[in-house]
Amino acid sequence: MSLLEVHDVTQRFGELAAVKHVSLNVEDGELHAIIGPNGAGKTTFFNMISGFYKPTSGRIVFNGSDVTDLPPHDRVGLGMARTFQITEVFPELSVRDNLRIAVEITQDLRMKLFATRSQAARTDEQVDELLETGGLTANADRHVGELSHGDQRSTEIMMALALKPKLLLLDEPAAGMGSQETYDTAVLIRKLHRTQKLTIVLVEHDMRVIFNLADRITVLTEGEVLEVGTPAEIAASEKVQVAYLGEKREGA
Numbered sequence: 641m642s643l644l645e646v647h648d649v650t651q652r653f654g655e656l657a658a659v660k661h662v663s664l665n666v667e668d669g670e671l672h673a674i675i676g677p678n679g680a681g682k683t684t685f686f687n688m689i690s691g692f693y694k695p696t697s698g699r700i701v702f703n704g705s706d707v708t709d710l711p712p713h714d715r716v717g718l719g720m721a722r723t724f725q726i727t728e729v730f731p732e733l734s735v736r737d738n739l740r741i742a743v744e745i746t747q748d749l750r751m752k753l754f755a756t757r758s759q760a761a762r763t764d765e766q767v768d769e770l771l772e773t774g775g776l777t778a779n780a781d782r783h784v785g786e787l788s789h790g791d792q793r794s795t796e797i798m799m800a801l802a803l804k805p806k807l808l809l810l811d812e813p814a815a816g817m818g819s820q821e822t823y824d825t826a827v828l829i830r831k832l833h834r835t836q837k838l839t840i841v842l843v844e845h846d847m848r849v850i851f852n853l854a855d856r857i858t859v860l861t862e863g864e865v866l867e868v869g870t871p872a873e874i875a876a877s878e879k880v881q882v883a884y885l886g887e888k889r890e891g892a
């Protein structure tokens with residue numbers, strides 16, 4: 641059984657079919673990237689996986705449960721966490737406080753007036769671990785809004801990780817970043833994938849990130865699957881070169 645099974649999903653917006661009969665399997669521990677030219681349907685497809693859009697037809701099965709009709713927060717409860725193209729953090733709070741909020745949500749402590757001393761200690765420990773893993777310890781007490789774009793994205797990724805997901809969905813993690821920040825973000829994603837054996841699905845425009853990180857890649861064009869394969873298979877695919885990389889080269 642794959643961790644994520646997408647069966648023949650279609651998403652219509654009125655007359656337009658943004659995603660047409662797309663299927664995808666993501667295995668436990670896999671890092672699967674979704675690429676494609678502008679307007680290919682990547683974001684729409686991603687929104688169906690995370691529950692922001694309900695497919696017009698087709699089914700989505702996560703960890704053995706049919707989640708097609710579940711809203712995003714119920715999918716989070718089953719172990720799916722996502723980040724957004726535009727970083728979603730509380731910019732006026734410190735990195736530590738952002739992470740604390742995420743950890744407390746997971747521990748279901750936000751609604752309780754008092755945490756016991758051992759609960760508070762466990763929260764502190766988890767926050768420290770997340771800071772360490774995300775390379776954020778030195779900036780722990782700074783407001784997130786003051787940090788570099790890359791560190792803000794790391795904070796957001798670590799907030800998603802605080803939810804202890806089985807599947808992490810990353811929507812263009814390198815969007816709007818310079819080369820060094822893109823590299824740092826890719827290193828963090830690789831670390832989470834390799835050391836924590838996290839299953840990751842990511843949509844990304846930056847080909848360096850994709851080809852360095854992905855175990856397998858799905859290429860979408862005009863709402864349909866053009867090709868699925870390893871980075872080497874995708875790089876060698878003539879269809880992909882014409883539809884996507886060819887377009888990139890011309891535009892470069």
Ligand SMILES: Nc1ncnc2c1ncn2[C@@H]1O[C@H](COP(=O)(O)OP(=O)(O)OP(=O)(O)O)[C@@H](O)[C@H]1O
Nearest residue numbers: 653656657658676677678679680681682683684685
């Ligand atoms: N909410 C919506 N209502 C109507 N049309 C939409 C909606 N969202 C997306 N579309 C259309 O669906 C198609 C696919 O869009 P989508 O954003 O999924 O592509 P994408 O591959 O993510 O593109 P990009 O790389 O530019 O972000 C486009 O033609 C887009 O205009």
